[in-house]
Amino acid sequence: MSDDSFDVIVAGAGPAGSACAYALAREGKNVLLLERGDSAGAKNVSGGRLYTYALELLEPGMYLRAPLQRRIVREQVMLVEGRRATTLDVADPAWGEGVPQSHSVVRASLDAWFASEAEAAGAVFASGMRVDGLIEENGRIAGIRVGEDEMRADVVVAADGVNSLLAQQAGLFPDVEARAVGVGVKETIELPDSVINARFGVTGEEGVARVAIGCTEGISGGGFLYTNKGSLSLGIVFNPEQAAANGRQIQEIFQDFKEQPSIAALIDGGTSVEYGAHLVPEIGYHGIPKRLHREGMLVIGDAARFGINTGLVIRGMDLAIVSGLAAARAILQEGTPTGPAYLSQLEELALLPTMRAYAEFHGIFGISRIFREYPALANQALGFMFNVDGKVPPPMLKKLLAVVKENVTFRQLAADAWKGYRSV
Numbered sequence: 001m002s003d004d005s006f007d008v009i010v011a012g013a014g015p016a017g018s019a020c021a022y023a024l025a026r027e028g029k030n031v032l033l034l035e036r037g038d039s040a041g042a043k044n045v046s047g048g049r050l051y052t053y054a055l056e057l058l059e060p061g062m063y064l065r066a067p068l069q070r071r072i073v074r075e076q077v078m079l080v081e082g083r084r085a086t087t088l089d090v091a092d093p094a095w096g097e098g099v100p101q102s103h104s105v106v107r108a109s110l111d112a113w114f115a116s117e118a119e120a121a122g123a124v125f126a127s128g129m130r131v132d133g134l135i136e137e138n139g140r141i142a143g144i145r146v147g148e149d150e151m152r153a154d155v156v157v158a159a160d161g162v163n164s165l166l167a168q169q170a171g172l173f174p175d176v177e178a179r180a181v182g183v184g185v186k187e188t189i190e191l192p193d194s195v196i197n198a199r200f201g202v203t204g205e206e207g208v209a210r211v212a213i214g215c216t217e218g219i220s221g222g223g224f225l226y227t228n229k230g231s232l233s234l235g236i237v238f239n240p241e242q243a244a245a246n247g248r249q250i251q252e253i254f255q256d257f258k259e260q261p262s263i264a265a266l267i268d269g270g271t272s273v274e275y276g277a278h279l280v281p282e283i284g285y286h287g288i289p290k291r292l293h294r295e296g297m298l299v300i301g302d303a304a305r306f307g308i309n310t311g312l313v314i315r316g317m318d319l320a321i322v323s324g325l326a327a328a329r330a331i332l333q334e335g336t337p338t339g340p341a342y343l344s345q346l347e348e349l350a351l352l353p354t355m356r357a358y359a360e361f362h363g364i365f366g367i368s369r370i371f372r373e374y375p376a377l378a379n380q381a382l383g384f385m386f387n388v389d390g391k392v393p394p395p396m397l398k399k400l401l402a403v404v405k406e407n408v409t410f411r412q413l414a415a416d417a418w419k420g421y422r423s424v
């Protein structure tokens with residue numbers, strides 16, 4: 001392939017890269033999509049909930065062709081304190097109607113499908129090809145290197161994930177900083193659909209998404225559980241700096257989460273078929289590098305640190321797809337796009353405005369008591385209210401105030417409320 005030249009080379013066949021390659025190839029651009037894994041999705045770990053609007057933006061009705069798992073119609077929030085758990089369950093069938101709001105997905109099949117869509121649209125897709133470096137000529141990016149081979153293009157799109165080698169080589173931003181990322185682990189656990197439906201109170205194609213708070217031993221982070229077809233995705237994401245300071249291994253925290261009685265009951269009898277760990281951009285808008293382009297190069301998806309985590313909603317794949325589409329539109333508009341063309345597409349497609357809307361939200365994770373004391377407080381307060389032991393109960397208000405005082409001081413409560421108010 002050493003003499004090949006393309007309109008666009010896309011490095012990385014995750015949702016960002018495949019969306020970009022698809023949108024360009026269907027307009028007749030000569031596109032090369034390269035993936036270092038043996039197949040698209042082979043190296044990807046994700047909790048697995050995709051907000052459907054992103055595929056709709058790319059092409060209305062496209063989601064109907066995608067290997068989506070279950071449409072999410074129940075959202076659950078679980079507050080964990082050791083063996084105890086309080087779970088809020090929000091069910092809304094409307095989330096599953098029309099174009100469903102979100103679906104659980106399994107990345108191996110989603111990514112493979114997405115790359116094959118780009119290929120069917122006319123892109124050249126090559127897996128097992130790690131992009132090792134960039135070709136730079138007269139101050140512009142003119143192509144890429146794979147081993148000894150050089151490939152040239154008018155534009156190189158870096159879609160190589162959160163630890164983007166290409167963006168770093170282009171001098172757009174330095175190495176990943178620990179404060180800006182979370183470490184995620186995920187396990188896929190197989191269970192028959194009939195068991196999943198009975199345990200989660202859903203039928204057929206319906207699914208549940210659960211987040212858990214208080215399962216990370218006071219470390220900033222949380223757990224997640226999604227129902228797929230014939231399997232569950234279970235995982236945790238947390239701050240690596242704090243975990244290191246606490247001397248805790250990710251596997252130990254994850255194992256404790258799996259053994260938490262309310263989780264153990266849901267995964268009981270399941271077979272673990274996949275386990276992986278990955279970084280995830282964590283700090284949202286303030287984590288986006290100042291420059292996402294060089295002449296001849298654009299950066300998309302996790303490589304551009306597009307991610308939103310509100311604690312209840314984790315978004316990365318949808319933003320990856322939207323940014324892939326934005327890059328494609330900028331290239332279609334300008335050939336070799338300038339930064340402003342790409343940025344204006346990111347604005348028009350609502351990616352940057354959405355991230356800006358959540359810009360201060362990350363401050364919530366600065367309230368350390370969210371990860372231990374407040375889940376404990378909720379469990380203890382509700383536990384007291386449900387308790388019947390034949391003895392005369394203490395006055396309810398007095399007891400509840402005592403429960404609060406056991407976990408936080410009123411000064412801390414006021415400070416956290418103010419911090420939370422400002423973040424939201």
Ligand SMILES: Cc1cc2nc3c(=O)[nH]c(=O)nc-3n(C[C@H](O)[C@H](O)[C@H](O)COP(=O)(O)OP(=O)(O)OC[C@H]3O[C@@H](n4cnc5c(N)ncnc54)[C@H](O)[C@@H]3O)c2cc1C
Nearest residue numbers: 012014015016036046047048049131161184301302316317
């Ligand atoms: C545990 C966990 C749970 C998550 N849960 C969710 C969720 O529920 N919902 C959600 O929306 N997001 C979730 N995310 C975030 C989501 O996974 C990412 O935002 C999304 O995958 C970003 O897509 P991308 O295409 O930019 O990057 P990636 O998916 O990381 O894809 C990058 C691709 O580039 C390839 N690559 C890397 N380097 C090279 C190279 N040098 N040459 C060639 N190819 C290369 C990789 O192999 C990979 O296939 C989660 C992340 C983690 C870690």
